[in-house]
Amino acid sequence: MSHTKASGTSAAHIVGMGVYCPLGKSCAQLEKAMLYGQDSITPVELFDASMFLSELASSFPYDLKGEIKAADWMDRATLFTITAYNEALKQSGLNLSEIEPERISVCLGSSHAGLVSTEDVAVKALNAELEKVDPKTLAATLVSSSTSVIKRLCGAKGRMLTISSACASSNSAIGVAAELVRTDQADVVIAGGADTVSVSVMAGFNALRALSPEKTAPFSPQIGLSLGEGAGIVVLVSDRLRAQLNLVSLARVLGYGLSGDAHHATSPDQDGTGAENAMRSALNDADVAPIQISYINAHGTGTEANDGAETRAMKRMFGSQVPVSSTKSYYGHTLGASGVIETISTLLLAQENKLPANLRLEDVRKGCEHLNYVKLMDNSGAPQKLLINNFGFGGNNSSLVLEVNGKNTSNEVPAYKEDDVVITGIGLHTCAGDVKESSAEHLKSQQCFAQLDEETGFTSALSNIPRFTSKELRPFARTARSTKFALLALKDALGDEHDLYAENLRSGIISGVVFGAQKPTEKYLESVFLGNPALANAHFFPMITLNATGGAASMAFQIKGFTTTVTGSASAAAYAADLVKYQRQDRAAVVSCDELTPALEKIYHRAGVVAKTKEKRPRRAQSLGEAGAAIALERRSEVDARGGQVQGKLIGWAVSQDPIDISMQRDGEALTRVLNKALSAANVAADNIHQIMLLDQGPSVTKSACSKALAKVFSGESIQIYRPAQIYGYGPSSGPLMALNCAVANTPNGKISIAAGYDVVGEAFAFVLEGEGK
Structure with missing residues (x-):
């Protein structure tokens, strides 16, 4: 309603x-x-x-x-x-x-x-x-x-x-x-x-x-x-x-x-x-x-x-x-x-x-x-x-x-009206391929797809480089690997309703990434610092901007409404949900993606995000991953008017950080805060939660912060917790959106789930959703 x-x-x-x-x-x-x-x-x-x-x-x-x-x-x-x-x-x-x-x-x-x-x-x-x-x-x-x-x-x-x-x-x-x-x-x-x-x-x-x-x-x-x-x-x-x-x-x-x-x-x-x-x-x-x-x-x-x-x-x-x-x-x-x-x-x-x-x-x-x-x-x-x-x-x-210098002394500005926010599609491409239909099986089996590279000592879940053959994606055959993952996921999320986005100023695309495309960035910087800067690579330069993926998504599907990039897919999803809730847009898709290179693995290692291992069957917490994730959000009244299908309803969300430099407090204060805020907005008690899709990987303090926050908010409750990043590998950009997608795919009709955790820069997030149409 x-x-x-x-x-x-x-x-x-x-x-x-x-x-x-x-x-x-x-x-x-x-x-x-x-x-x-x-x-x-x-x-x-x-x-x-x-x-x-x-x-x-x-x-x-x-x-x-x-x-x-x-x-x-x-x-x-x-x-x-x-x-x-x-x-x-x-x-x-x-x-x-x-x-x-x-x-x-x-x-x-x-x-x-x-x-x-x-x-x-x-x-x-x-x-x-x-x-x-x-x-x-x-x-x-x-x-x-x-x-x-x-x-x-x-x-x-x-x-x-x-x-x-x-x-x-x-x-x-x-x-x-x-x-x-x-x-x-x-x-x-x-x-x-x-x-x-x-x-x-x-x-x-x-x-x-x-x-x-x-x-x-x-x-x-x-x-x-x-x-x-x-x-x-x-x-x-x-x-x-x-x-x-x-x-x-x-x-x-x-x-x-x-x-x-x-x-x-x-x-x-x-x-x-x-x-x-x-x-x-x-x-x-x-x-x-x-x-x-x-x-x-x-x-x-x-x-x-x-x-x-x-x-x-x-x-x-x-x-x-x-x-x-x-x-x-x-x-x-x-x-x-x-x-x-x-x-x-x-x-x-x-x-x-x-x-x-x-x-x-x-x-x-x-x-x-x-x-x-x-x-x-x-x-x-x-x-x-x-x-x-x-x-x-x-x-x-x-x-x-x-x-400025206005004669109008009225403090009023046009009021926004509110609408419910529903989910009409998801897309998730990982090392295991398109996992929308198989994520339930993967999560329950706790299968880990990461593999050890004995030469580097790092474990990672690499995805196959997709071949673009469809009309809308073929022009992007030479784009960044991560952008390709995002475009595939977005195509799945939009599905047969992609025409609702094309040439529609009431349909937007919000990208959420922490890093730019890694391989093009490396290639571009090599052309500057190992070659002549005056001959720097013009092909790779535009790809080093964070909004390159969002721009490609806009072009591929001719999305001309609100278009922007926010650092991190949790912030991107929350901003997109706000746009729909307050009717700035009728619908907004969110995309995110990650790609890995040997150089980036070394950087993650130096930053304390990932450790080397000699284990043939690596511990899941050490696994990095590549992925593309997308979700399509829409106003309930718009979906009802056209008789569209709904996969879930976002009933509460919150994102925030601790007031410290790029990290999080060990006591989980930020996550505790956003969990309580999201539950309050959803008008849902902690004991009504069916399951939690948790992202607790990243810097070493992340697990402790998540554990303490969950203990405070769900004290005494027995709730099933799944960790998608332990299955498909940890993607600093796509991790939050992956958790949200898995929650949508695995929440039965009428049940309530939460996607929550921290991203790599300390952004605490909580999305409360109710299953529909399953």
């Missing part, structure tokens, strides 16, 4: 901002530089960039570890983030120690955070010196590492999300953060993101022939981008908390929208339809008409493919009157940090009744529409409703609607 409870009438207010980039190490510095029309695009000094098409970028000329107080193991992106966070929190006036930790969340976005640390590890691995790497440095290679540090600094115990949808990452992060406030899941959210300029990033854009030999000038005849680095943080609070603490609102986040081009791995759809879809979705969410927008901060990278497509979309929606500019002409393309740095830039100048100008834009490039491009001499204005655009590799598009 569909619920019609109005939810989330509290606006999300930005009450604090912080920035750290070469143009300004604070908001005040950045504002001053932009008001004077200055830029920070200069020759790179931190590494040799002379062999590239351009040696220009907005980058710091030195190592910042002596300037920013932080642990030695932290990645450069995290250093940026810490500094921006400190400024934003100070400006907000909040004392987070006075806020309930479970009402504090963190939502950050990045394309390549951790890549500087990854480069260091890669060089040592290529020189057979991996044993010299500090295990903490391995943790710093994760895109989510900055989120882990910030959650510790602010003591957060609410939702933690790291969004990695390439250049749309931090724009999306602000939108999702506002939605957490709007749906009353948080009172405070630390949002934003960071990215870095490094030799491998610059080599990749050089390989794509995207760099400009001169300072970038978006929309001008001069084609090409200049890279940039930095971080931005905004502090969002609920209207209730803002009023209670008398906090100053710098702006309100009215809405956001996402979309997928389903077109190409790196190039946007040239008619701009994907960009237009994201903008319309954001305006609809905000209940704002195009005529009400008073300024657009365009994505405007300076590349021919992006600028033309975006201007065509803007012309169709807004005509030629709305002021438009790209602030990348000031501080370059900061990749995943673009959204938040450009949002902060826009708000800083709006406070002075100014609009950011397009530096160096004298003439409009052929192929770009003639819009109202802001110039330095005519950038006065009193903007009220603003649109921030960011679009990324994989066709990931994100738009954000803000309000």
Whole structure:
């Protein structure tokens, strides 16, 4: 039955901002530089960039570890983030120690955070010196590492999300953060993101022939981008908390929208339809008409493919009157940090009744529409409703609607209605093949499919490389091994209902991965560090982004609704369930995948996730695995209206972490918390649980944490516990989704099961589901 409870009438207010980039190490510095029309695009000094098409970028000329107080193991992106966070929190006036930790969340976005640390590890691995790497440095290679540090600094115990949808990452992060406030899941959210300029990033854009030999000038005849680095943080609070603490609102986040081009791995759809879809979705969410927008901060990278497509979309929606500019002409393309740095830039100048100008834009490039491009001499204005655009590799598009200097004093925003979330399909491809029908037998027999490699001493459950012969999958014959696993699983999950997803803006695809595709990453970094960086492999470069799998899934099945990537399949499934519950999407599929290489096994071993063995029949806890997992979620009312089949109903879910760096507390506090929260949301008592699909593999502390959490929540209860990862091997990305899929496949009609545990970065998750249709 569909619920019609109005939810989330509290606006999300930005009450604090912080920035750290070469143009300004604070908001005040950045504002001053932009008001004077200055830029920070200069020759790179931190590494040799002379062999590239351009040696220009907005980058710091030195190592910042002596300037920013932080642990030695932290990645450069995290250093940026810490500094921006400190400024934003100070400006907000909040004392987070006075806020309930479970009402504090963190939502950050990045394309390549951790890549500087990854480069260091890669060089040592290529020189057979991996044993010299500090295990903490391995943790710093994760895109989510900055989120882990910030959650510790602010003591957060609410939702933690790291969004990695390439250049749309931090724009999306602000939108999702506002939605957490709007749906009353948080009172405070630390949002934003960071990215870095490094030799491998610059080599990749050089390989794509995207760099400009001169300072970038978006929309001008001069084609090409200049890279940039930095971080931005905004502090969002609920209207209730803002009023209670008398906090100053710098702006309100009215809405956001996402979309997928389903077109190409790196190039946007040239008619701009994907960009237009994201903008319309954001305006609809905000209940704002195009005529009400008073300024657009365009994505405007300076590349021919992006600028033309975006201007065509803007012309169709807004005509030629709305002021438009790209602030990348000031501080370059900061990749995943673009959204938040450009949002902060826009708000800083709006406070002075100014609009950011397009530096160096004298003439409009052929192929770009003639819009109202802001110039330095005519950038006065009193903007009220603003649109921030960011679009990324994989066709990931994100738009954000803000309000500043508004005359409307009403705190109301459009309310979301709620619906039940049901499961219409699952897909699970492992070392044992397609195991949807056979998982019950495997789990009961406790058969372990992992095998010992006597040469390496590692045990793993490797999957056969699939051959793609179907029409929709054949174009992906040369994609990453892990992406192939995900596409096969998604095909199974969508089944005969794949047409409901194709070309439907109400159908989305959410990818959840912890690592990028490993083999392409290794091949790409070899081309950079063992060869000439100027000849880096352009085929593998796009595959090193975390959202490559989600982008491929979007293209393969022509999914053009909400499209994004979240680090970890537990967070991805929870976000997708929220989208369906609050009717942002009618349906949303979730995909995840893992692949193994000998180098990755060594890294896992060095990080303490897996041990070597000499056993012919290895202990299950030592087994890594390859897999692709997918699940299709849909609104109950939509399924009922078309007479569709249901395999289960999600009746409660929760994800969170401990406020410590990338790990978990041994006492299982985070898992205890999310189990209780999920059971409460489901209105189910612990003694009504039929079975638990548990993920308790990973770092050494994981088993203890899981055991203690289960003992606290299910004390005295005799509940059957299954561990799918011990059967099919442990996949750090796909493990949570594998547990959820096995719960769906093995929960009888009317019975209630839980999929729970921790992923490799310490994300505790609990999904409560009721079996149907069996």
